[in-house]
Amino acid sequence: MIQSGFQQLLTEMQKFNTRLTGIESSNQIILGNQQALNEHAQQGQNMLKELLDAMTASGVAKSTAGKKNISNQHPALKPIIQPIFFELCGIDMKTARADRTELLAQSLPLENSDAYETCGGRIGGGKIDDKVNSLYIAEVVQRVWDNETSLRNDVKKKGEMKDEDYDCTVISTIAKSYWRNLSQQISSHVSAEKTEKLTIKQKNACRRGRRQTVTANHCREAVPDFEKSYGHQGSVALIDTDYGSDYVSYDEGELSPDSVERRKDQSQGKGSRKVIGLEWRSSAYIAFLRVLDEIHRRRKSGEIKGGEQDGPAEPSAKCCKITKPKDVHKATFEAHPSQMSSRLPKSGKSTVLFNTMVNAAWLDKHKEVKVVEGAEWLKDFNGSIHEGDLAVDDKKYLDELAEWYADEEDNGN
Structure with missing residues (x-):
């Protein structure tokens, strides 16, 4: 009985060895084929490189578009x-x-x-x-x-x-x-129609360029100081050139008496640009942008020092004369909220539009505009603004804006 079992085990082992030998043989064949394939691929790459080098040397590789x-x-x-x-x-x-x-x-x-x-x-x-x-x-x-x-x-x-x-x-x-x-x-x-389209396109491009400088560049520069002061990380995601106010030039004769009076009230003279806001923005988002703008002005005036170190600063190699920081004033004045632009929140960079950035009443009337949940800290931002982080004119405008929104709501608009 034991001998019979041993014989059967020996037979199975022989079969196993036979199969293993077959697998090793197949692996050798596959390995050989793979080596041959690699050699052919290398030859193809060498030929392609030689061809490209020849084309480049003869100038053939330069496309018409490149020229x-x-x-x-x-x-x-x-x-x-x-x-x-x-x-x-x-x-x-x-x-x-x-x-x-x-x-x-x-x-x-x-x-x-x-x-x-x-x-x-x-x-x-x-x-x-x-x-x-x-x-x-x-x-x-x-x-x-x-x-x-x-x-x-x-x-x-x-x-x-x-x-x-x-x-x-x-x-x-x-x-x-x-x-x-x-x-x-x-x-x-x-044609007059094409000329008008060109004029509008040029005006929009000019205004977008101004927004690029003021809204995007200035605000992004202020983000590090803002995040250090308020602790709202990732706030740069809310900044977009196309989400900023329009900075409009005008002919003096075209300015309405009300606008002339507003310009005087805001201590601005002839030549200062008119700032026109956007209907869709929430007051909290506007306040956020104004805070960044004020931080930028304070940095530029020297009131806020950039690049502060965590540890003790190295002593200055030379003595320097300390002068009073230069004041940096606005060269713009705010148009009345009733003149706000109806330009939709369309981002050229596909910046995410958070629900807290948009005025709730406006969003109810424009359900086609897609928003996502996020930046929840904006909801209570107006009440958390630090003392001195808003210019006096900005405070006045935000109060005026809140009053105007309330009147619009009472009138059912």
């Missing part, structure tokens, strides 16, 4: 090329920039369909490779090239261009780039 975007690599060439576009149309370069574009838009096509003539010409619309446009650009390039060649051949004079700019291909590429820019501007002056 179109080289104008910033030749900044000194732009002011040499640009005047030729206007000279061919008989427009004096001393004319104001905006007026020059308008004059180009008013230039009529030549009867013989030529791109230009001695007394004037026209930059055409349409595609850049259209006959008139191609001829016009070719003439610009030729004149720029001839002018530089003439200067270089004159021993008494010196060429205007750098050696790397003195290349017909480079000149042509930048001339085409400038043509596209001019053509787009001219097309915006073709």
Whole structure:
């Protein structure tokens, strides 16, 4: 009985050894195939590298898109090329920039369909490779090239261009780039509707640039001091260029008597910009931005020192004269809350819009605007503002805003 069991165990072990041998054989085959595959892959990579090196050396690897975007690599060439576009149309370069574009838009096509003539010409619309446009650009390039060649051949004079700019291909590429820019501007002056759209677009871009400076840059600089003082970490997530007030320029004659009076009350004179708030923002969010703005002004005036160390400071190597910090005043005045902009909270950077940043009554009327829960500390922020962290004018405006909201609610608006 024992011998029979031993024999059976021996048989099973032999079978196990046979299977193990088969697995090892298969592994050897797989390993060999993998090594061969790795060798082929390495050969492919070497061939691809050699091909790319050859293409780069011959200039084939440079894409057309790359060639179109080289104008910033030749900044000194732009002011040499640009005047030729206007000279061919008989427009004096001393004319104001905006007026020059308008004059180009008013230039009529030549009867013989030529791109230009001695007394004037026209930059055409349409595609850049259209006959008139191609001829016009070719003439610009030729004149720029001839002018530089003439200067270089004159021993008494010196060429205007750098050696790397003195290349017909480079000149042509930048001339085409400038043509596209001019053509787009001219097309915006073709009709009153397009001109109005362009004006609005330029105004919005200008205002956004101001918001970028004031709301975004200044507030972000103040965040470290704010978080140290209030303990609300991550508050920078609430700051966005498109969530800031509009800083509006105006003609003095267009300013209403009420606005003139408000400007005087806020100790601002002619030339100060008008600040227009946004309907959707909660008073707590506005207060938060004003606190950051005040912290920034205090830092700039020297009242708050940046970069304070946790440990004892090193003694100063030199003695310095201590002067009174320079006051930094506002150069803006607040428009009345009734003039607030209806611009929606649309972020160019997809910044999260927390529910506490939005006025609850406004949100009830604009349920299409998506908000998320968060920044709960904003709910009670108005009551927790530290003494001196709000400018006097900001306090007045927040009180005025609260009063206006209350009146609106009483009137059912």
